[in-house]
Amino acid sequence: EITPQLIIDVVADHFNISPEDISSANRSRSIAYPRQIAMYLVRELTSMSLNDIGLVFGGKDHTTVMHAYTRINDEMQEKQEIYNYVTELTLQLKQRSNDK
Numbered sequence: 001e002i003t004p005q006l007i008i009d010v011v012a013d014h015f016n017i018s019p020e021d022i023s024s025a026n027r028s029r030s031i032a033y034p035r036q037i038a039m040y041l042v043r044e045l046t047s048m049s050l051n052d053i054g055l056v057f058g059g060k061d062h063t064t065v066m067h068a069y070t071r072i073n074d075e076m077q078e079k080q081e082i083y084n085y086v087t088e089l090t091l092q093l094k095q096r097s098n099d100k
Contacts, residue, residue, distance in 0.1 A: 002045045002097045004056045010092050011038040014085075023058040036068035041089060043069050 005019075012019040015034040022035045035057060042053050043065065050062035057065070075082040 002093050004042045004046060004048065004053070006096060007041045007045065007093060008038050008056075010089060010096065011041065014089060014092075023056070025058060036072055037086065037089070039065050039068040040072035040086065041093065045090070045093060 008019045008022050011034050012022050015030075017031060017034060021031045022038055024031065026032070039053060039057060039060075042048060042056065043050075046053075048056075050065045053065045054060040054062050072082070072086065076086055077083075
């Protein structure tokens with residue numbers, strides 16, 4: 001099973017930041033962007049509600065989660081690099097969940 005914590009751990013590892021940073025209130029781009037990718041992946045790969053996803057990410061509002069999802073989804077259409085990141089992370093997550 002792919003859990004929100006597994007997604008946070010894999011995204012944090014990929015971007016060389018700590019899992020705690022992803023759930024923090026830090027709004028610097030080096031933290032906020034990986035957080036948005038993690039929120040996108042949680043939305044895509046779990047059945048969690050927007051509110052529940054927001055709680056996992058340090059009590060963010062559901063509209064913040066919607067914004068993150070929409071932004072990453074749009075960027076994946078426009079930028080091959082972002083599409084590749086998200087695809088690679090999704091494959092890693094599926095691999096790790098199968099290893100357990």
